[in-house]
Structure formats: structure tokens, C-alpha cells
Amino acid sequence: MTKLKETVMHYVFLLAACVSIAAVVLICVYLLGNGIPTMFEIGLGNFFGKVWKPSQDLYGIFPFIIGSIYVTAGAMVVGVPVGILCAVFLACFCPHRLYRVLNPAVRLMAGVPSIVYGFFGLMVLVPVVQRLSGTSGKGLLTASLLLGIMILPTIIGTAEPALRAVPRSYYEGALALGATHERSVFSVVLPAAKSGVLSGVILGVGRAIGETMAVIMIAGNQTKMPGGLLDGLRTMTSNIVLEMGYSTGIHRQALIATGVVLFVFILLINTCFSLVKGREAK
């Protein structure tokens, strides 16, 4: 009886472990199975073209791909330097008492829902950019700023433990050679934590490119090719949410195919992440 129970439960646990495999397979099958035939049905030239006018059967998502890349790059420009420096601060510079306040605050930031970030962007950042630039205030600059803020906790949360994991003897060795505290941290500790910091940045890229609800509020959502820093643009994610509600037929299929392109981007980013992590393990 006990033997039977043991065996049964063994397989129950095994089955539970296989659920995540099944989920990934199911998601891939449904997304790719729906999206790839659609791409060919629309025509690859049309689908990756520059014009999105569903009313005229033009489903070019190229502007949105560029939009996603621009917004992500902008978020990196804003978020990566601040994030890494802040992680360095928390790991190597922060007085203990300040750390007890700042660390939970950064973790709080990670928990804030994206819709709340979007609301904050719309009510605070958009009017500021509007006043300074004289445009609508919604566009690449605003989206980059907000996404840069949103990826801060992701970068800090990964980079700080990596910095702390560097053996103290490295730092002490640098000090003993006569380097100042700052110099030791930046030319010895930070390079030693390189792969951990890099994986934080990659996670940030993934978060920025997949962000939806916050971007919708502040990017402007125009379907044309993205222009300058102050011009509005639309990302792949916002394209899906904006039009899914009322789309039908091939239009809806085209939105799902947009999701597939996004999914491929995410898989690429995930692969980079595993490669970096694999190198770290070695």
C-alpha cells in the first residue's frame, strides 16, 4: 500500500514538473501555428512593410518593430547607467542605515503594477515633456524615460547581488595596491561582477520590449514610421492591445502575428540571457 502510494506520488510530481514543458510547447504551437500561416497569407512583403492600414488590407508592422526597438534602446540609455550606478551604490557605498530604507524602496518599485506606472507617466511625465517641447508630450522621449524608470528595479535587483558575490579579497587587494575605494570598486569589483550585471541588463531589455500597458498611455501610438525623439510611435505590444478589441478576421490574425514577432524577439533575448548565465556558471 505504502509502496503503491510512493510510486503514484512519484509520477504525480513528475507530471507536475512536465507542466511547464507542456505550457511552453502549447504556447509555441498556438502562437506559431496561428501566426506564421497568417504572415504568408498576408504576404511577407506586406506584413513586414511600412504601412499599417487594416481598412485597405495593408498590414505592415515594420514601424512597430522599429518602435519597439527605439523604445527599448531609449529605456536602456536612461535605465542602464542609473541602474548599474545605483546597484554599485547599494553594494559598495551605501551606509547601513540608508540601505535599510533604500533597498526595500527599490523592491517596492519592482512591485508597482505597470498600469500604475502608465498612469504616473501620463499624469506627470507627459505634461512636463509637453511644456518643455511644445509637442503633445507623448512619444519616444516620454516612453524611454518611463521605461527607463521601470527597468531600474530589474537591473538593480540582479546587479546588486552579483556585486555582493564578488569575493572581498578582490576589493581588499586593490586597496592594498593603493587604489582609492572608488577606483577599487569600479576597476576591480565591477568587472568581476560583469556577467551578473549583464544578465540584469538583458532582463531589463526583455521587460522593456514586452511592456504594454504603460507604453500605450504615453507613446502616442501613431502608426507611421517613428521619427525623432519627440515624435509619437507605436510598439508591437501596444498595437496588439489597441486594436484587438474591435478587430475581426485577417486583421485579428495580423495582430496575433505581431505577437509572434514579439515572441521571437523575446526568445532571442532569453537565449542571450541563458548564454550569459551559462558563462557565469563556468
Place this chain on the structure above:
Amino acid sequence: MKRSSAPTGRRTAAEIMAHSRSQIWLSAVLKLLVWLAAVLTAAVIILLVGYILITGIPNLSWDLFAWKFTTENQSMMPALVNTLCITVIALLLAVPIGVGAAIYLVEYAKRGNRLVKLVRLTAETLSGIPSIVYGLFGMMFFKVALGWGYSMLGGAVTLSIMILPLILRTTEEALLSVPDSYREGSFGLGTGKLRTVFSVILPPAMPGILSGVILAIGRIVGESAALIFTAGSGKDNLSFVTKDGFSVFAPLFQSTRTLAVHMYLLMSEGLYTAQAQATAVVLLVLVVGINALSGFAAKKLAKGNDHG
């Protein structure tokens, strides 16, 4: 050693002074940058939380918590109840599976097992997928392929897949932190594997598992993109009575909006900024409170291990 010290020997005292002065300058600049980044981050956090609280709290009113939603009151009460129900269903699905999977990975699987690698890889993939992609998948699978329509169940199952890697990872870490001597002691007393897992290994790992579960609750409460096209945007109270009569399962297949989706819809309609501000406060306080609870549970785990 000799080679590196040779150039210093040839330098004049003035050069060495100049060099160390430039090092001091560089250090000062680096220090300034680091403090600047920290101050900037802190300022953003204060601005964000401050703005939400200051604009939102004056707009809170009892009307917003009325039991029934009407166009006048824009009550968030049905959305709150829906959020609670979706959270419970998603956890009922994801926690047993996630914990079971972690038990398999840590306690049953042999090291270097192919399957283990595959499970880890897929879990990592799942945790990298953005919520909008989950939303698309949920829409295609639960809403269209299974014919559930906009349903609370569809939304909850979609979310349960989304939080699965989180629960798996935190449980795995918690199980790994249980010392091997516990297992050896239990096996030495002649206890079976199953009993060892449930009565020896799981109890000390509980705070860690709990902290993961609470983090997952935080994610569910804040989620919006994965729910809009799966659970829909229904604003009515859950009801067991449909046009076909009474059914216990009726609420599961009702279109329901959670609090985060409710806030998105309030904002996109553009007419209810005050209500959106108030909803933002409730959402923020809920999520932050839930996350703080998770941190508390994790701390308890750390303490428990110190004493053990």
C-alpha cells in the same frame, strides 16, 4: 613585481603627485556619479508613490466601494471581488503544480537529469514571456479554441501559467535550503520518501514557499495585459444565476475585470480621472502590502534557518 614597480622608480616626485591628484579627482567624480544615481532613484520612488497617494487619497469615497457598479459611482467593489476570485483560482492551480514540480526537481530527480534541464529551461522561458503574449495565448486557447469566451476561468488559468515559474523557482530555492541532514535523519529512522518530503522537508521550507506565493499574488493583482482579452472587462457582480437558470459554475464563465483592468478602462475612457486616481491608490497599497508580506515571510525563513 619588479616590472610593474620599475616605471614608478623612474618618475619624478612631481609626476607621482600629479598622478595621485588625478586619481583623487577621478574618485571624486565616480563617487559623485554613484550618489547621483542613488538620489535619482530615490527621488523617482518618492515622486511616484507621493504623486499616487497625494492625488488619489482625496478622491477616495464610500461610493467607490459600493457593492454594485453603476455609471455614476464607477465602483471598484466588483473588480475587487473579481481580483480576489481570480487570485484564488490561479493559486489553486499553480501552487500544487509548482510545488510538486519543485519537489520532483529537488527530491526525486537525479542530478544532471535531462528532464530537469528541460524543465529549468522551459521555466526560464516562461518567466521571460511578457504578459501580453500570455494574454494572446489565453485568448486563442481558452477563449476561442475551448470556447469559454471572456471568462474568469480563462483569465485565472492564463495567470496560473504565468506565475508557475515564480512558484517553481522560489519553492526550489526553499527546498534546497533545507539541510541534507534532515533528509538523512528521516531516512535513517526508516521513513519513506513521501513521508520525509511532507513531514520533514516541507515544514521548514514553508516560509520560503509562502514568500513565493505572496509574490505571485502581487503579480496577479497588478496584472492587466494578460487579462484584458482572457477575462474580459465585465463590470457586473459575480452571479450564480444566468439566463439558463442557477449554476454553481456560472461565475467561472462570466466576463470579469480585475482591479488593474478596471483602472486601465477608467483611464482609457478619459472621463474618470478622479476615480482612476483613487483606484491607483488602492492598487498600489494592495500590491505594496502584499510584497511587504512576502519579504516578511522570507525574513522568517532566514531566521528559522539560523536557529536550526
